[in-house]
Amino acid sequence: MKSSAILLLAAMGVLTAQVQAANELPDKQAPLPSVPKNPDQTYLTPRPLSAIPEGAFGDKVRLGYQLFVNTQQLRDKYVGNELNCANCHMDAGRKANASPLWGAYFAYPAYRKKDDKVNTFQERVQGCFNYSMNGKAPAAGSPELVALSAYAYWLGMSGLMDAANLDGPVPELSDAELVKGAKREDFPLPDTLAKAMTVEQRANLPGRGYPEIPKPELAFSPERGKAVYTAHCQACHGADGQGQAIAGVYSLPPLWGPKSYNWGAGMHRVNTAAFFIYENMPFAKSIQLTNQQAWDVAAYINSHERPQDPRNKGDVKQAQEKYHNDNDYYGVEVDGKVLGTASYPVFPKKS
Amino acid sequence: MNIKIRTLAKGIALIYGCALTSVAIANPTPVPPAGQLCVTCHGAEGEGIEPLGPRLAGLSKEYISTQLQHFQAGVRQNATMMPMAMTLQGDGIEQVASYFSAKSPKTEVKPVIRGEQVTFSDDTARLAYQGDWSRGLPACVTCHGPSGLGGGLFPRLAGQQASYIKTQLLAWQAGTRKGDVDGMMANVANKLTAAEVDALANYFANLK
DSSP states (O other): OHHHHHHHHHHHHHHHHHHHHHHSOSOOOOOOOOOBOOTTOOOOOOOOGGGSOSSHHHHHHHHHHHHHHOGGGGBTTTBOSSOOGGGTSHHHHTSTTSOOHHHHHTTOSEEETTTTEEEOHHHHHHHIIIIITOSOOOOTTOHHHHHHHHHHHHHHHHHHHHHTTOOSOOOOOOHHHHTTOSOSTTOOOOHHHHHHSOHHHHHTOTTOSOOBOOOOSSOOOHHHHHHHHHHHTHHHHOTTSOOEEETTEEEEOOOSSTTSOOTTSGGGSHHHHHHHHHHHTTTTTOOOSOHHHHHHHHHHHTTSOOBOOTTOOSOHHHHHHHHOOSSOOTTOEETTEETTTTOBOSSOOOO | OHHHHHHHHHHHHHHHHHHHHHHHHHOSSOOOGGGHHHHHHHOTTSOOBTTTBOOOTTOOHHHHHHHHHHHHHTSBOOTTHHHHHHTOOTTHHHHHHHHHHTSOOSSOOOOOOTTSOSOOSSHHHHHHHHOBGGGTBOOHHHHHOGGGOOBTTBOOOTTOOHHHHHHHHHHHHHTSBOOOGGGHHHHHHTTSOHHHHHHHHHHHHTOO
16 A cells, blocks of 8 residues: 555656646757958848739748748737837848858758757757747647748748749748758759758858857947947937837837846847947947947946846756856856846736 | 117017917917027028028927027027027936927828839939939938938928028038038039029928
8 A cells, every 4th residue: 555655656757747847948048150351252032022922822821931031920929029020120030140041041951969869950949939939839730830931941942043043932841841941861952952062051141140259359349338328329229228119119229128038038148239239330320339348338237137037947046057058147156146036927917 | 780779679569469469369388488489580480480490390309409409509500599508408408309399380281201202303303202312312201201301310390490491401501500420411512503592491391
């Protein structure tokens, strides 16, 4: 009797552990790839949106675009802040050196050492929902992930086809193929393209991610960054970093606080933010700040409290050791407070 | 030149009189003393009097006060507005900005949210909503908001006079209007062709 109760308890223990494992976030928002920019580089140019075909496949591509630029339509369903994908991916994910979707699509599935597994394209996008959007990722194969994958695929494939002078519509793919991503030998491609580039070359298209810039001469400093922010950023993002909404839409996004990305997002890293800012800010100008200014202002922005890291199990120190040991302020004391200890909620309802 | 100024002055006097009459009837909030001069060209309700003055109704307090400071500092050059702005001393700017920013624009514009429309047959609407990043041109609505409704430091474009939007884009190009952080608006304006300036001015002026 006694032993069977113990067995039962043990079995329950195993079950609980399994349930917990299943609830673990499937991936991390790993640093975006960054390579130095080559000034002579030409970049892949996707076809204009008007070239998206009619029909069911085209509808998925169009929906992907719409979700990308107005991600707020998923607020409270999968999105828990005031951001849209297009805030960090300029020109609706089409612009080189602004983490273009076409670059990402050909870079997945990819093995990631940190979580020791291969992430498909849709798993990578799920990471965006969990962290950058401070929300809850749509399930694998959901219409939203299919649509975003279809949009990314169409941008990339149309660009590659045009570069190779291949006319005709972008080949349609099944939903199951779309969500996997294109970095695989068995990815269906027109022969000309399959012969033109290796899988690895396609996975490293110029302009992918944000271009790397050198480390600053002086260690990055939020104090210096505050002055940079005041001079160059606050006109759009506000003195309080809370962005600006017009007609309920935050085109100018909140950079910290409860409405911004959480402590698990790639952008919370000072290096990633510095690369993004240097290349893409001030808006539509590109490269106005010095390296040092970009790093300093990235440090200033990311040394403010934001929504909690969803991987935190209740202990900031533990989460810091496990997930935050490079170029970020989680678990670091700033102005007498340890960041992460007073974090805002993960996936809150819109108030 | 003299004749022009005299005609302008007569026109102003005439409109001034009319404006004051309509204020008394339609508007229970009195124009602050500091704003008396403004209504001659901008109307008591900030509705604007083309071609003397653009619409102020619908502009934010922050925007109006910043622009008045820019006129005073000579960052924004305009033969009429520079001396007018100089008359606003002490709390004058604050009072004028508060008064006109509280006014509602006459044309109600239903905001179109980005992404509602994927493709545009009209090149101007496409420029306004999606920009042309091949030329480093972002969408107007990114900063000016859906349908160019404006907010904060970004003026409302929706329903503004086409002639005014045009002269301002040209002023950005000519460098007679400045004061934008890091030259962001000058950067955009300088990439627009003359035809695009005309088309965008008409587009925003006529938004419904």
